Amino acid sequence: MKFQIKRLWSQILITISANLGPLGLKTGFCYPFFYCNACPASTSACPLRSIEKSVYKSNFAWDLLLFPLLILGFVGATTGRAVCAWACPIGLLQRGTGNVARKLKKYPIIKKIGQHKTEHYFRYTKYIVLLGLVVLTTALIGFMFTDICPTGFLTGTIPTLILNPGKFVFGVYFWPALVILVLFFILIFVIERGWCRYFCPVGAILSPFNKVSLMQVEVDKENCINCNVCSFNCPMGIDVPNMHRDPECILCGKCTEVCPKKIIYYKRL
Amino acid sequence: MKEKNLVSIGIALTILISLGFGGMLAFTNIYDEIKSTIVEVICLSCLKLNPKTTMEFTFETANGQAHPDFVLENLTKGPVFLHYSEDDCAACDIMFPVLKQFFSVEPQKGISYHTITAFKNQSVPYFYIYLDDENTPEEWLNTFDIYDKDHIQGLPMFTVVTLGYEHSGDIKPYYTTLYSAFKENDEQRIQLLTELIDEAFELYNENKEGFGHHH
Numbered sequence: 063m064k065f066q067i068k069r070l071w072s073q074i075l076i077t078i079s080a081n082l083g084p085l086g087l088k089t090g091f092c093y094p095f096f097y098c099n100a101c102p103a104s105t106s107a108c109p110l111r112s113i114e115k116s117v118y119k120s121n122f123a124w125d126l127l128l129f130p131l132l133i134l135g136f137v138g139a140t141t142g143r144a145v146c147a148w149a150c151p152i153g154l155l156q157r158g159t160g161n162v163a164r165k166l167k168k169y170p171i172i173k174k175i176g177q178h179k180t181e182h183y184f185r186y187t188k189y190i191v192l193l194g195l196v197v198l199t200t201a202l203i204g205f206m207f208t209d210i211c212p213t214g215f216l217t218g219t220i221p222t223l224i225l226n227p228g229k230f231v232f233g234v235y236f237w238p239a240l241v242i243l244v245l246f247f248i249l250i251f252v253i254e255r256g257w258c259r260y261f262c263p264v265g266a267i268l269s270p271f272n273k274v275s276l277m278q279v280e281v282d283k284e285n286c287i288n289c290n291v292c293s294f295n296c297p298m299g300i301d302v303p304n305m306h307r308d309p310e311c312i313l314c315g316k317c318t319e320v321c322p323k324k325i326i327y328y329k330r331l
Numbered sequence: 332m333k334e335k336n337l338v339s340i341g342i343a344l345t346i347l348i349s350l351g352f353g354g355m356l357a358f359t360n361i362y363d364e365i366k367s368t369i370v371e372v373i374c375l376s377c378l379k380l381n382p383k384t385t386m387e388f389t390f391e392t393a394n395g396q397a398h399p400d401f402v403l404e405n406l407t408k409g410p411v412f413l414h415y416s417e418d419d420c421a422a423c424d425i426m427f428p429v430l431k432q433f434f435s436v437e438p439q440k441g442i443s444y445h446t447i448t449a450f451k452n453q454s455v456p457y458f459y460i461y462l463d464d465e466n467t468p469e470e471w472l473n474t475f476d477i478y479d480k481d482h483i484q485g486l487p488m489f490t491v492v493t494l495g496y497e498h499s500g501d502i503k504p505y506y507t508t509l510y511s512a513f514k515e516n517d518e519q520r521i522q523l524l525t526e527l528i529d530e531a532f533e534l535y536n537e538n539k540e541g542f543g544h545h546h
Contacts, residue, residue, distance in 0.1 A: 088366060088371055089366060089370065090363055090364070090366030090367075105370075107366075111374075112365060114419055118418055118419035119424075123418070125364070126364070129365065132352040136348045136349060139348055140345055204421055208374075208377045214379070215379060222378060223380070228383070230382055231381050232379070232381070274338075274344060276338070
């Protein structure tokens with residue numbers, strides 16, 4: 063079986079296993095990826111919701127903060143951001159939209175957006191979202207990222223409205239969250255893995271672990287011919303020939319497959 | 332930093348995190364807390380939706396379980412009001428002062444609480460059930476599923492249990508539940524609560540004698 067097909071199966075099976083709530087499987091774990099507990103089928107908690115709950119209006123609850131961080135920390139320390147490519151249901155969604163984004167690249171304006179010289183600065187936005195909307199505004203004024211989360215809207219609000227017709231009315235954050243969902247879709251259709259690159263707070267927690275994770279993607283720089291086929295195929299837009307433990311790498315393995323010299327490889331402990 | 336050092340840090344982190352995670356699962360109730368307060372309960376403000384508020388009373392409990400003893404006991408004093416809340420819930424914070432003002436009660440946010448208050452000089456047993464307070468009696472917590480009339484599993488939730496006359500001829504507990512920060516402003520919320528408690532007392536006063544004998 064081709065490597066990317068294996069990855070697709072992994073994403074599908076984990077997405078299914080994250081949605082076994084209707085079978086009675088409700089656990090006390092946090093997902094180690096970006097997925098919402100407001101989804102009627104969810105089996106576990108959103109790690110961001112647990113973090114928000116731990117700091118809400120400065121009522122500090124260390125256990126609710128540590129628990130999701132330890133789960134994400136374990137996954138991060140062992141495999142870095144691999145869950146983004148191999149497990150995250152929103153990653154699976156972006157895998158689908160990524161094909162469209164790739165085709166849209168033929169339009170100069172779209173190509174320019176994704177390759178602008180300031181583009182890499184925008185990648186810090188996800189850390190700002192994490193610290194600002196998940197921690198600070200939650201602690202100081204009670205406004206939470208999950209109030210406007212596009213994944214919450216997509217997997218929680220919409221299915222709830224469909225499953226319970228006429229039972230709910232729109233809350234105060236409905237319209238702002240809908241606007242953000244529309245922008246989310248525009249983003250992921252225009253820039254491949256746009257959410258993972260710029261905004262995902264769970265990605266922001268996992269990214270630093272790439273620096274020390276036990277698994278990584280390594281490039282044999284000495285034998286690289288700088289053909290850049292790897293960079294062109296990288297869904298995260300990384301300069302692959304020059305990368306070393308890049309915080310943006312999601313270990314999808316596309317570069318290892320397309321490298322004509324086969325000098326990009328998974329390195330495990 | 333050298334690759335060897337990075338790997339050493341990675342190994343140390345993995346061991347440390349594994350021990351910490353195992354320790355939390357083994358020695359704290361965090362697993363149960365996450366399950367009961369995040370996975371099994373929905374914060375309605377996070378869902379960006381509010382359940383449609385209806386004041387229709389019903390005899391059927393949401394999960395088929397009987398009304399708990401503490402509710403039945405307090406029903407001899409007046410309609411019972413149950414106010415459910417939790418941490419990290421914007422709608423709960425909106426409703427907290429409304430309920431304090433409406434019933435002239437002084438619950439502390441974060442601590443489950445019970446008192447007998449009054450509405451138009453008539454007694455109302457008031458229960459403030461804070462799901463995140465670990466000292467909340469189990470019997471109180473169980474009522475969250477019993478009175479989740481519309482199967483919303485969301486917070487905040489407000490239940491009033493009064494008495495009603497069933498077609499079988501029995502006087503039985505008769506309840507309704509409201510959810511989230513219903514209505515647009517505090518004035519409208521208090522108006523709705525007034526109508527609700529007025530109706531609860533009307534039913535209660537019609538039926539209390541029968542319930543007293545039966546109970």
